[in-house]
Amino acid sequence: MVNLSSFDLNLLRVLDALLRTHSTVRAAHLVGLSQPAVSAALGRLRLALGDELFFRQGLAPTQFAQSLEAPLRNLLDQMETLLQGPADFDPTRSERNFKISGSDFFAEMLMPSLAERLQSVAPAMRVHLVDFVQDSYLNMMEEHEIDLALLPNIDLPDWAESRVMFQSGFSVIARKDHPRFEQAGVQPDAMVPIDLYCDLGHVLFSTQGNSSAMGDSALAAIGRKRRVVMTMPVFSGVYRAVAGSDLIALLPTAFARRIAPAANLSVYKMPMRIKNTQIVMVWHRRHSASPAHIWLRGQVAGLLSPFDEASAPDD
Secondary structure, X not given: OOOOOOOOOHHHHHHHHXXXXXXXXXXXXXXXXXXXXXXXXXXXXXXXHOOOOEOOOOOOEOHHHHHHHHHHHHHHHHHHHHHOOHHHOOOOOOXXXXXXXXXXHHHHHOHHHHHHHHHHHOOOOEEEXXXXXXXXXXXXXXXXXXXXXXXXXXXXXXOEEEEEEEEEOEEEEEEOOOHHHHHHOOOOOOEOOHHHHHHOEEEEEOOOOOOOOHHHHHHHOOOOOOEEEEEEXXXXXXXXXHHOOOOEEEEEHHHHHXXXXXXXXXEEEOOOOOOOEEEEEEEEHHHOOOHHHHHHHHHHHHHHHHHOOOOOOOO
């Protein structure tokens, strides 16, 4: 059993860095020590904890070391929050590194404005947008690989907290001068006739290749269905496929109007009603009181608030 009165708690920072990097060189860079100092610290950890911790070839962790990784990261996060009051955080000097998980909607609608904001008020902070993977983002968040996730509102585990960002409606996109729209006399911003909407081929956004979504449920409710002929895992793929063909698609309205001029697209109203999608920001509650995390959440929320369509009809 470890005697805390004689145990150097600084060794925990070294252990955390080694578990993150699997390298004494990279761990040394993280904690601001030399590589020999990290190797010496690893020796002291092995002696104090009574375990090899890392195999010498490749620095792969032992089962015991793996069992320590998540609790240790949580402990260090809590200690950082405990020792850093709100007044101690200065975004102008912060060198924090954040990862945000979200679809390429946010590459277009958030990241350019966030880059501009950070450049002016937090020039040393680094923010990365990583792919939103529907089946694994919660694991990524729990294992410290991402700090925030931006996604449609869903049931969350007890350790997660969330904040509503905006409600998004949907619009139809088609390439400009689409012959079927011209033939039907349908102008941009007008409602697409239901027969035309169902007759044309559709491109569907789906990260998993599903051939139906809530738009199909809305059509089924009025006894109609559409022809989905292609799926894309990213919004940019959806609108590029539409721009180069006679296919059409549904996109979030704000996104559709943002990309339409440059992509040579026209935007139209749907012929059926779809309930607005509520987009939320999700994070692990271990970060809830972190001043840096609170600051970034506030920046993201402020930049996304103009996209809220909560007042639009949704039934």
